[in-house]
Amino acid sequence: MADTIEESNISYEELMDLENDFEDVEVEIIRKQYEMSKALYAKRAELVSQIKAFWPLVFEAAPMDIDEYIQPSDSALLLSSLKSLSVTRFELDEDPVKGDPRSIAIRFEFDDNDHFEDKVLEKKFWWRAGKDGFRGYVSEPVEIRWKPGKDLTDGLLSLAKAVYDEQKGKPRPAGKDKKQEKEPLTDKQKALKEKIDQTGMGGVSFFAWFGYIGEYITAEESREALAEEAEERRKRKAGEAVPKKDDEDEDMEDAEDSDDEDDDDDLDIFPAGDAVAMAIADDLWPGAIKYFVQAQEQDILSEIDEELDDEDDDEEEEEDQEEAPKRKKQKA
Structure with missing residues (x-):
């Protein structure tokens, strides 16, 4: 059996420090890459703006970690109205030296559509650290001005925004304070929790992603x-x-118990929001041309399949017509 770390002279802290050193290098790579690729993304944006269905087709061929959250009604809206998509490292745009390259803004532009009034929906994800050890993305709900009776989230997004506004600015418990008795849910939190329970995560619209919060970390x-x-x-x-x-x-010692309690009281309407944001920023956005080509190829294959099906149907009809006289002759 291999030696455990307790039997060596190496501490967990030393290992984690080395891991953090690797992460620092990766962050600097993102910083450099963002600066070096800006001109290329600008050129791509200019080219694809002349292809009306470019971004709808990109989303049609999106990888599974994005596509699994797109409901048929979402897909219909994206295919008919999505005009463009862009991803920026907004903290770097504000401060190229001190800004965190991991913070991202994902911007959707839409044509007029039957569901909402907005022409632009932009969601920001800040990379933050909590004093309790949390490291990751936090965000704020983005309001969507739905047209009457057209809310694809069925009120979930509006409730999430109301709860966030209610909780924003309140001090976040940490350390031993977490073990104190939790405050009872507010009326808005109760309404949101009930709505989440009624909806079930399998039927949540992709547009609920705009309500992702993560942790309340300033x-x-x-x-x-x-x-x-x-x-x-x-x-x-x-x-x-x-x-x-x-x-x-x-x-x-109480990490597992704490995680279970947090899961029980989770009021985030799109828990995988950070994972979807990373998939868009690190995969769909840089690989947009690849996904567009895949979508084109899929459309061509679908057309070929339809043509083959039509040919088979025609052949079956011809065979039926040839067999008909023979059957009549045999019957006579």
């Missing part, structure tokens, strides 16, 4: 958490002692 908390982490890493590399947090052991 920019200030994220800056503080990252600064604390950077200082601890610096001390460990310098061979200085890093004091253990009082609630660290207790938090690790």
